[in-house]
Structures are given as C-alpha cells and as structure tokens.
Amino acid sequence: MFTGLIEEIGALKRSFKQGEAMLLVVEANRILKDVALGDSISVNGVCLTVTAFDSRSFTVDVMPQTYRHSNLKDIRPGEPLNLERAMMAGGRFGGHLVQGHVDGTADIVARGSDANAVVFTIRPHDEKLMRYVIPQGSVTLDGISLTVATADRNSFAVSIIPHTLKETALQHKGAGGVINVECDVLGKYVDHLLHYKGGDEAKEDKPDGGGKITAAFLAENGFF
Numbered sequence: 001m002f003t004g005l006i007e008e009i010g011a012l013k014r015s016f017k018q019g020e021a022m023l024l025v026v027e028a029n030r031i032l033k034d035v036a037l038g039d040s041i042s043v044n045g046v047c048l049t050v051t052a053f054d055s056r057s058f059t060v061d062v063m064p065q066t067y068r069h070s071n072l073k074d075i076r077p078g079e080p081l082n083l084e085r086a087m088m089a090g091g092r093f094g095g096h097l098v099q100g101h102v103d104g105t106a107d108i109v110a111r112g113s114d115a116n117a118v119v120f121t122i123r124p125h126d127e128k129l130m131r132y133v134i135p136q137g138s139v140t141l142d143g144i145s146l147t148v149a150t151a152d153r154n155s156f157a158v159s160i161i162p163h164t165l166k167e168t169a170l171q172h173k174g175a176g177g178v179i180n181v182e183c184d185v186l187g188k189y190v191d192h193l194l195h196y197k198g199g200d201e202a203k204e205d206k207p208d209g210g211g212k213i214t215a216a217f218l219a220e221n222g223f224f
Helices: 064-069 127-132 162-166 185-195 200-205 215-220
Strands: 008-018 021-027 040-043 046-053 057-062 080-085 104-114 117-124 138-141 144-151 156-160 178-183
Antiparallel strands (some): 138 144
16 A cells, blocks of 8 residues: 655666566665565556565566556656655555556646646546546546546546656656556445446346445445
C-alpha cells in the first residue's frame, strides 16, 4: 500500500525484455537507505518487488499482466521514474489509498497553466475508467496522488502545484505523453458490489438470475 506522495525521482539504468516479461534495473538513492529483498516499491505507480539491489540501484521483475497494463514497456534507459516505498504503519498519510495496481494507461492531451498551477488534461485509453473518475475525487497518475479538477465522458483534468511538479517525473511530460492511471480503489469496490451478478450458485438461488444489490435487498437486510 502506498500514499501517492513521491519520495524520489529515479531513472531506468537498463532493462531486459523477453516477450511480455521484463527485468528493470532502476537507479535510486533515498529509497535504498533501508531497502530489503522482497520490499515493495512503486515505480511510476506500479507496485513491484525488489529482487536484488546495491548501493545505487535495485532490480525488479515485470510480469506480462503489468507489461500489458502500464507504460513500463515503453520506458528507455535514462528516463526519469517516480519512486515511493510502501507506507509504514503509524506514518503520516498525506495522499490517499494507492495500491500500485494500475488500471490502464492514458494520453496526456494537453498541458497548460492556471495562475501558479499546471493543468494536465488526461484521456484514458479505456473509456470505461471514466466511471471511477469524479470531480474533487482522487486519482493516481504515474504513482502521484492527485485531485480531479474536472471530468467529462472521456477525459479529466488535474491541477498541480509547482512543488509537486518539481518533485516528480511529471515535469518531463507534456501533450503526447503516456501515463499510468490507478483509479480510487473505494470507487472500484463500490461499483463491483453494486453490479456483481454472482456465480452459478447465486443465479440458481435468485429468481431473477443474479445477485445484484438492490434497494430492496438493502432494506431487507437492515441497511436502511
């Protein structure tokens, strides 16, 4: 679990690709001070496991599922990467609940300014992700916890303060860039529970053929 507050901008040292599997060696400094084998580190918002490390870099594996759903497959040596260690119990919770489980990628369609803020307009490659994006809600872009400023049917915008831009690799991206998107996990769980149909056993028990949660079901079970 992460908070979406980037600790350090690292860089890809080298990568090895075999089909849809990858091995990444990432240069870092701050996050290596207490690293251990098996630790989770968010790399551009993707939760990855440390399999080796030295004083200047760490190594992680990227499996096909991650390869297909993130922008890690497109990064090149020297490219800056947002890094965050898994949160510690008892630490400050400055962002929002971030799992490091990327839902998909998106295009940056515009980068502009609004007084002291920089505004990025984002269009997910899978339009279905927009069901989880709401104004003033939380969203994670390349591992950065951000607040949605505006949203329509196929795109949304985030407004970023200078400090956040300076301290993350987002400073190097503009229109035409590709970014990882993780939607708010709370919204995904609520949506799943409201639309879950159930398995074959549930369908056999329900005259209407499903286990969908309805207002009548909630009332029958004392929720209101």
